[in-house]
Every structure is written in C-alpha cells, then in structure tokens.
Amino acid sequence: MLAEFGQSAIWCALLAAIYSIAAAGFSVYRQKTDQISGQKWLSSARNAALITFPLLLIACAIMVMALITDDYSIAYVQQVTSRETPLVLKITSLWGGQQGSLLLWSLLLSGFLGVAWITKWNEKSLMPYALIIGGFTQVFFTYLIAFPENPFEAAPFLAANGSGLSPLLRHPLMIIHPPMLYLGYTGFIVPYAFAMGALMTGRLDDGWIRTTRRWTLAAWLFLSLGLILGGRWAYDVLGWGGYWEWDPVENVAFLPWLTGTAFLHSVMIQEKRGMFKVWNVVLILITYLLVIYGTLIVRTGLLSSVHAFAQSDIQWVFFGFMVFMLLFSAGWAIYRAPALASNNHLGSLLSRESAFLINNFVIMAITLIIFFFTNFTLLSELFTGQEYGVGPQQYNLATGPLFALLLLLMGVAPLTMWYRTSINHLGRLSLWPAAVATLLVIGIVIAGITQIGALIGLWIVFFSTGLTTLEYVRAARARRRSKDESWPTALGQLFVRNQRRYGGYLIHLGVLVMAFGIIGSEFFQADRQIFLQSGQRASLRDYTIEFVQADFYMENDVQVAQATVNVYDEDGSFITTLFPHTDIFGNGEGMTIPDARSTIAEDFYVILVNWEGVQRNAATLRMYINPLINWLWAGGVVFMIGTLIAAWPDPLDMKIAEAERRRVAVLAAGD
C-alpha cells in the first residue's frame, strides 16, 4: 500500500516535469502573439516544475517510513537495511543503495531548480529556456526512478529480515558524504540551465553569469565538501592509510570540480574585460556533461572500481541522454559562437587575464589527463581488443607537475594587474617570499630530506603561501594607514569590503595547506606489519609499540575484537595507548577500525590485521606513519571557510538586485 503511494508520487512528479517542459515551450510560442497568454503559460510551467519537489519529498518520506517500519515487501528495503539496524542508519539508508540514491538525486535537483525558479523569476526572457533545460534533466532522472530503477519495486519474495547496510557505509562520514556530492552535482545544473537559456535566446551578456555565480559557488562548495569527506572516510575506514586512490569513482567526482574551478576563475575575465565569453559557456556545458558522466559511471558500474557497487542495465539510457545533451549543447554553442566575440583581446603575457588563461589551460590539461586515464580501459579495449589500465603512480606522475604549476600560479597570479604587469613589479613583491621559501627548503635538506620532487613542491607551497599572506598584510596595512584601524579590524574589514577577493585568497591558502599535507603523506609515508605476543615490542621510525592484549566483546549485534597497544617514543617514554579494533557485524562482515595518535607533525596509525587469527595474547598489527596528514584536513577546513566567505550574499549585491526587481516591477506596471 505504502509502496503504491510512493510510486504514484514519483509518477505524478514525472508528469508534472513533462508538462512543465511542454508549457514552457508553448509559452515561448504564445509570447510572440499574445504576451499575457505567454506569461500565463510560463507561470503554469513554473508551477508545474515547483510541484515536483513536494511530490518527490513525499516519495522520499514514504521510503524513509518503509525503512523505519521494516517493510520488507519492498525490494530496496530488503537490500539496504535489517531489523537490527539502528534508527539513524535506517533513515540514511535512503541513499545506501542505487535506487534510493537516484531518488535523493532527483529530489535535490528539483529542490535546487525550484529555488532558482523562485529567486530568478524576474529573468523573464531566460526563464522559459532555463525551465525547459532544467526540466529535461529533471524528467530524465525522474524517469529513471519511475521505471528502470524504481525504488518501490516489490520484493520477489517476502523476507523476515533484510541484508543490512554494508558495514563500510555505517560510518558518520559516509552518511553525509553522498548527499554533499549530490548537492554539488545537482547544483551545477542551475548555471547550466541558465547558460543554455542565454545561448538559446542570444542574450549573451554577463547576465547569466551574474544570475548564477553564487549558485556555481554553492555547488562547488558542496562538491568540495563531498570530495574532502570522501577522502577522510577512506582514511578512517578503509584501513590502507590513504585518502585518494585515483579510483574511477573518485575521479569522476573530481572532474566537474576541476572544470567548475576553471569556470569560477574565467568568469572574472568576462566580468572585468568582456573576454572569453565562448569559453565560459563551454566550461559550464562541460561541467554539466561531467556531472551526468559521473552519475553514469557511479550508477551503472561502467568502469571497474572499488566503490562501484552498482551493476545495472541503465547505462545505455544514460549514455543516450548524455550524448543527446552533448550534441544539443555543443550545437547551440557553435551556432552562437560568432555572437560571443570578445570585446577585448589579450595584451601582455604578464597580465591578470593571461594568468587566468594559463590557470584555465593547466586545469583543463589536468581534467583531460584524468578523463583520458579514467577511460583508458574502455579506449584500449576499443582499439586493441585488450583492456589496459592506468595505476595511481601514473596519475601522480602526470598530474603532479601540473598541480605544482597551479600552486605556483595561485601565489603569483594575484600580484599581476589587468592589461599588463612589469617584471620589476612582480620581482619586487616576490623577493622576500622566495628568499624565505629557499631558506626553509635548505633547512629541510639539512634535516636529511633529499627527494627532489618533494623539495620543489615544498618550495612552491612556501613561496605561494608567503605571497598570499603578504597580500593580506599589505592590504590591511593600507587600511590601517588610511582608516586608522587596528590590525584585527583592518583584516576583518578586508573580508567585509571585498569578500569575493579575500575569501578567494583564503581558499588559496586552504589549498596550499592541503598541498603541504599531501606532499608530506605522499612522499614520506612508512608502514610495517608485525605479529606480536603480549609484551613484545616493535618499532617504526621513532615509534615503538607494545602489544598488551586483545579483548572480545559484544556491542548490540556487533562482535568487537579490540587490541590494546601501548605506544612509546624514541627514548622509550610512554606516549599513549591505542585501541585498534575490528567490528564483526551480524551478517559476518568485518570492518577494521584503525586507531591513531594524531599530532600536527604526523599520524601514527595502527590497525588490527586479520581478526580471525587474533588471540588474547597474540595479534598481527600494522603500523603506518602518515607525515603532515592533518594539514590536509586542516587545509580543508580553511578552504571551506574561504568558500563560505566568497559565496556569502553581499549586502551591496542584494541592494542592486532589489533595485533591479523594483525597476522590472515598474516597467511591468507601465506595460
């Protein structure tokens, strides 16, 4: 009964979304002859689009209810939950499997689009086209959950209990990681819809960029958060001591983030100089296509992956949709390209616009390399009949130097001026940071570190961090002089007065801090696995562990095997006790939970290996030292704060928008 109700809600949402497209299309046609009637049809199209959100929300609520009440007549409920699953996890298993994830995807998309239709309603000329394009994506995803991936499908047999959520997904980070990614993914569909609207109407000024800049930043923020949380989850749960494996599913989430990053930078040139208009449209089109591509890869298991739980037959439907959207978008972009000519052209190689251009080039090169490597198995099979794959080492070698170049640009580009910059100006500003970075690197060499890749990376990180910090110092000092403010006030005022700029630099600092952590953990990780009897000790670098004992106990339906491990420093002084453990769930699945001693310098991370062989007085342990790893997470936090500052609604912008709304209202009244 419940299932039929949820099913109907999805069908109604699909019908509403289809109607919305048709009505929006008809409004364009009516607009030519009868404006009032055209407006009515447009309102009707919008209302139909808005109703999809509550309908899908009802479907989600019913699914959650079915999950909570153990309604095993629904196949999905059988797959993702069990009677023993705690309440919170029952709720979050809404996105624990394929069909539920797509349901949540559709819901978030309709929510995002709904907010855009309400807040951007005064964009009357773009609106019908944006409604059609956004609506088309909505129809596609709603179609998936209405038919081939129906979450309410009846179970083939009535089970007394479900299989339960995969233990790996029972982690708090795994609960919030997928929705963040989906928010990022679906958020990018709004700027795409408006960009297409601009292409289709020929209204190719900065209007669509201004309309969607904050949307893009919000989508980008969620995607960043999704990526960072995913990395942290892997680090905490998968027990390999790593956070990024260049796995296809990780890569496809990273690709739209990269093109989104390129877009956020290149729109600034269009706003300041009226250049790169075609490029900006193309970037948002690519970002949209990568979002669809990412969902295709994750949801159809097209590429082998540690994460791809899904194997399904929807890949051809998906593929068809993606190719159609590619041809449709590319067709419009090519058709309008002549109208998107630049108002200006590049002056000097040493200028802000050139710096942005190089930034875009490097980001797109990285995107292309990752895309090419990710699809290498498919491509090689197509051309040679045999499948070849590319490993993490190849990804690191190919993208590492380009990421280093980006980090360097991050420091230098903000020093450049529009039009052109003199070498002397750049040299004067970078002298001190370069000197300090060089001294620091010399110190590191003296300390015994000689890997050339790491040293170059560290020099760039120090140099760019110095330059970025000086940007704040100089600007704050100028404020102190002119306004007689204290240092904290002056610094705070920078963020208030130019949040986009100084929030942006904070994002740069966050990335540099993350890079510091990545260099440390990538180049200097160490590990050792050893079997110890009670009281026996083993060392890794400066750490010595002593295995005390193993304990076994039950916690709800989970059987826990826990080791007690004392940790000593190089002098033999006791530091701490760690409790790595393995949780064995009711269905026999194990989950290794590491325990770590975290400091600003490094993580000393211990896992209990092979729980079946563990006895009370003997166990196999694996130790990892992950140098500087916590800088990666700390940098992530700085990055998020920076993005929030840059994306925060600007009071001045809001006043302008309000004035614009009034102007439109007055004009409309005048008609």
Place this chain on the structure above:
Amino acid sequence: MSQSSWTNTKGINLEKSSNKSWQFVVAAVLLVAAVVFVVFNAFNSTGGTQLYVTVDEYLAQESTLSGRDLRVTGWVVGDSIEYTQIDAENSRLEFDIVDDLANPTNRLHIVAFNEPKPDLLQHEAQALVEGQADGNGVFMANKDGLLLKCPTRYEGEQPVIES
C-alpha cells in the same frame, strides 16, 4: 599597494602590445610540450599501463603472461580464503578467484605476502588483484595490490560475469 593591482594602467597601447603575440605562441607551445611530456613520462615509468584480464583469459594464455605485471579480476571463492602467520614479520594470505561462481572449476590461486586481510574479502566479493604470475599456477599479488569490491548482493543483483 595591493589595491594598485585592480587599477588599469593608463595610456596602454593595445596595438603595440598585440605585437607581442609571439609571447603567447611560445607560452602555448611550452605548456603543450610540458603536458605531452608529463603524460609520456607517466606511461614510460615503471609499471606503465597494466593489462587487465579475467581468470579464464589469464588461464588461456598463462605461459605468455607469466612474469608480466597484470591485473586479474574474478570472484572470490569463500572457503578458499586462508591467512597464515609464517613468523613475526611475514604473513601469507591466499584465496581462489573464478569467473563463474556457479561453476568454479577454472580457479586462479592468489597469494599475497604481508597484506592485511581486506574487510571485503569474502565469498562472492569481486577481487581486482595486481601482481605477477610465478609460472606455477600461482598469482603473486603486489604490495597494496588487493582491491575488493562489495559483494553485489547489496544491490540485489547476481554477479555479472564478463565474457
């Protein structure tokens, strides 16, 4: 000082600066060359690209593949999993993988030294093993060469057997 980077340099002569387009050509050539170099460097590095095969493909051409760095994909036969602690420093993890769990005759025996037993290593899990054949019917996994995928029953689908 920093505000100056937002102000336009006055009296700029765009005609004159456009003569510097050679700068852009040089920069573009250098950047493209750098990108081509890093990609080629990655492909020529140790490891390079790796051949992916299924168990049956592997068994069919075992003699030619022996000694090559490969990735073999197959389904784990649950009762073949065995973990042995040889001595304090060394452990051995072994299991069989097959292409068809319903007909598990063509098995490939995987051996991994000093690897923790992955949480997902269990019956019906899909294993992606990177390593080399030793020529005696045993496939030796590389360090960190074991990748396991969740058993597909989480998605309610039967394992899909690749041809």
